[in-house]
Amino acid sequence: MLIDTHSHLHFAKFNDDRSEVHSRMAEFDVKTITVGTAINTSRNAILYADQHPDTWASVGYHPEHVTSEHEDEDEIGSKDEPFDINIMEELVKSSPRVLAIGECGLDYHRINEDCSDVEKGKADQQKVFQDQIDLAAKLDKALIVHMRDAEEDMLNMIKKARTDHPNLRITMHSFTSTWKQAQALLDLECFLGIGGIVTFKPRKTTEQEDILSSIVKNMPLDKILVETDCPWLAPVPVRGERNEPTHVRHTAQFIADIKGITYEEICKITTENAQKCFKCEFK
Numbered sequence: 001m002l003i004d005t006h007s008h009l010h011f012a013k014f015n016d017d018r019s020e021v022h023s024r025m026a027e028f029d030v031k032t033i034t035v036g037t038a039i040n041t042s043r044n045a046i047l048y049a050d051q052h053p054d055t056w057a058s059v060g061y062h063p064e065h066v067t068s069e070h071e072d073e074d075e076i077g078s079k080d081e082p083f084d085i086n087i088m089e090e091l092v093k094s095s096p097r098v099l100a101i102g103e104c105g106l107d108y109h110r111i112n113e114d115c116s117d118v119e120k121g122k123a124d125q126q127k128v129f130q131d132q133i134d135l136a137a138k139l140d141k142a143l144i145v146h147m148r149d150a151e152e153d154m155l156n157m158i159k160k161a162r163t164d165h166p167n168l169r170i171t172m173h174s175f176t177s178t179w180k181q182a183q184a185l186l187d188l189e190c191f192l193g194i195g196g197i198v199t200f201k202p203r204k205t206t207e208q209e210d211i212l213s214s215i216v217k218n219m220p221l222d223k224i225l226v227e228t229d230c231p232w233l234a235p236v237p238v239r240g241e242r243n244e245p246t247h248v249r250h251t252a253q254f255i256a257d258i259k260g261i262t263y264e265e266i267c268k269i270t271t272e273n274a275q276k277c278f279k280c281e282f283k
Contacts, residue, residue: 001029001030001031001267001271001282002028002029002030002031002226002248002249002252002267002270002271003030003031003032003033003225003226003270003271003274003275003282004030004031004032004033004226004227004228004230004245004248005032005033005144005171005193005225005226005227005274005277005278006033006035006103006144006173006174006193006195006227006228006229007032007033007034007035007227007228007229007230007244007245008034008035008037008041008074008229008230008231009021009032009034009048009055009230009244009245010034010041010044010045010047010048011041011074011231012073012074013074013231013242014231014244021244021245021246022052022054024244024246025054025245025246026054027246028246028249030054030245030246030248030249031054031055031056031245031282032054032055032056032228032245033055033056033057033058033099033100033278034048034049034055034056034057034058035057035058035060035100035102035103035144036057036058036059036060036061036103037060037061037062037065037075037078037103038061038062038065038075038077038078038079038081039061039078039081039082039083039084039087039088039091040075040077040078040080040081041074041075041078042057042058042059042060042061042088042091043091045057045058045059046059046091046094046095046097046098049095049097049098050095050097055097056097056098056099056278056280056282057095057097057098057099058098058099058100058101058102058103058142058144059088059091059092059098059100059101059102060088060100060101060102060103060104060132060144061083061088061104061128061132062103062104062105062107062146063104063105063106063107063125063128063129063146064107064109064110065078065079065083066083066121066124066125066128067110067111067114067115067121067124067125068110068111068114069114070110070114074231083128083131085131085132085135088101088132088135089135089138089139092135092139092141093139098141099141099142099278099279099280100136100141100142100143100144100278101132101133101135101136101139101141101142101143101144102132102136102142102143102144102145102146102173103144103145103146103173104128104129104132104133104143104144104145104146105129105145105146105147105150105154105173106122106125106126106129106146106147106148106150106153106154106157107125107146107147107148107149107150108122108125108148108149108150108153109148109149111125122150122153125150126153126157129157130157133157133161133164133165133168134164134165136165136168137161137164137165137167137168140167140279142169142170142171142277142278142279143161143168143169143170143171144171144173144193145158145170145171145172145173145190146173146174147172147173147175147177151177151178151181155181155184155185158170158185158188158190159188162188162189169191169276169277169278169279170188170189170190170191171190171191171192171193171225171277172185172190172191172192172193173193173227173229174193174195174197174227174229174233175192175193175194175212175215176197176212177210178207178209178210178215179209179210179214179215179218182215182219186219186220186223190223191223191224191225191273191277192215192219192223192224192225193225193226193227194212194216194224194225194226194227194251194255195226195227195228195229195233195235195251196228196229196233196234196235196236196239196243196247196250196251197212197233197235198212198213198216198235198251198254198255199235199236199239199250199251199254200212200235200236200239213254213258216255216258216259217258217259221259221269222269222273223273224255224269224270224273225270225273225274225277226248226251226252226255226266226270227248227251228243228244228245228247228248228251229243230242230243230244230245230247231243231244234247235247235250235251235254236250236254237250238250249263252266252267252270253266255270
């Protein structure tokens with residue numbers, strides 16, 4: 001069994017062939033967590049998970065929706081319901097299929113374009129992220145964290161979260177930062193979600209220690225989670241295609257090769273890690 005710990009399987013890009021996608025998941029024994037990014041997409045994630053035994057859900061509010069008008073075509077309507085931590089708590093409690101809070105976090109990539117007051121924008125993202133950290137701790141759910149161009153502030157908030165909530169289970173979604181950042185997060189007992197990017201050819205300007213495959217090679221096995229972030233970021237050998245949960249096996253094989261272990265071993269290890277992180281047997 002393999003657990004794709006971060007997908008968006010309930011998004012519209014799967015509308016035309018959902019039954020085939022789930023048939024392939026059964027063929028390759030893949031389970032997934034489909035992740036919300038706003039109030040509407042979180043609600044839909046729960047409805048989807050409630051209808052599909054191989055799928056669980058996460059409820060979250062993406063940091064870009066705090067400071068940007070940007071919406072992916074699958075997120076239309078995300079701005080219609082502003083962030084409300086009370087609604088999020090109600091959603092989490094509405095179904096036992098909800099395993100996590102997220103994706104949430106910090107994303108400063110567009111903040112200079114989107115905010116007339118950049119520091120206020122950063123503070124707004126941090127407030128919404130902190131509310132979701134506290135909710136995850138309150139409800140004993142895992143925290144799925146999105147980070148982009150916000151490494152220093154993120155590390156400070158994770159340090160605070162670890163102090164405030166020692167037992168909080170944290171996974172850094174689609175980790176692609178530096179080895180130094182990875183070490184700091186691993187020291188704080190975070191899991192690192194590794195997706196298809198690990199199979200991509202690195203940029204020539206990337207330092208050897210910061211190449212994602214090098215980070216994975218050097219990090220402990222018991223902190224690795226595998227994910228797709230589908231429908232995006234399909235791994236080699238299907239790069240450029242629409243991603244789907246079964247493609248997580250290509251990422252798993254790549255990691256197994258890096259680590260010098262078998263595919264069966266990486267499946268067992270990452271499944272055990274997912275069970276620990278999300279407190280779920282995935283049966």
